[in-house]
Amino acid sequence: MALSVVAAARWALQFPKTALLASRLFLDTRVSPLLKLAAALAAVVIVSPVDLFGDVPLLGPVDDVALL
Secondary structure, three states, X not given: OOOOHHHHHHXXXXXXXXXXXXXXXXXXXXXXXXXHHHHHHHHHHHHOOOOOOOOOOXXXXXXXXXXX
């Protein structure tokens, strides 16, 4: 599904705020280190071109959707 120009512009304007929020949450000592690790691992799995669970039946198609 292609993004419309309006949706792409809205996303581009929202991205700096979201990145700032994420960086502040990672630096906040009140946030559990376990949650920080889980978020970092989820980001790596989403961005990584390697499909770690692609060959596992039932888990392959579901892992990408579950992380989003």
